[in-house]
Amino acid sequence: MSKKDEFKEFIRSKPELVEYIKNKDMTMQGFFEIFDVYGPDENAWKPYIRSEITKNKETNFSDIVKNINIDNLQKHINTAQKALGVVEDLTTKSSNVTNIAKGPLTSRPLNKFFED
Numbered sequence: 610m611s612k613k614d615e616f617k618e619f620i621r622s623k624p625e626l627v628e629y630i631k632n633k634d635m636t637m638q639g640f641f642e643i644f645d646v647y648g649p650d651e652n653a654w655k656p657y658i659r660s661e662i663t664k665n666k667e668t669n670f671s672d673i674v675k676n677i678n679i680d681n682l683q684k685h686i687n688t689a690q691k692a693l694g695v696v697e698d699l700t701t702k703s704s705n706v707t708n709i710a711k712g713p714l715t716s717r718p719l720n721k722f723f724e725d
Contacts, residue, residue: 616644625658 620626629635647653
């Protein structure tokens with residue numbers, strides 16, 4: 610089997626490499642040059658071939674994102690905003706009440722009305 614045929618088989622067995630070519634991140638010639646020098650050595654192909662663990666993590670994350678119900682998420686966000694608004698109202702009202710409850714600093718005489 611020629612080097613070219615070996616390379617074709619190698620590329621067919623690694624579909625991740627085809628994605629690099631489709632995305633124009635790498636050329637077929639570039640991959641062939643790597644294969645010509647290193648062959649199917651795993652260390653030479655690590656930057657281009659994702660491990661099974663990485664694939665599983667990406668798949669799991671994408672499954673989580675796909676399963677999110679946007680309507681429910683929006684409802685929870687609205688509920689949290691309302692709760693924060695209530696807390697904010699309570700804290701601002703309580704600070705205003707303490708200022709009002711203090712009253713005048715000096716007492717007025719009981720028999721004096723409107724500066725008579």
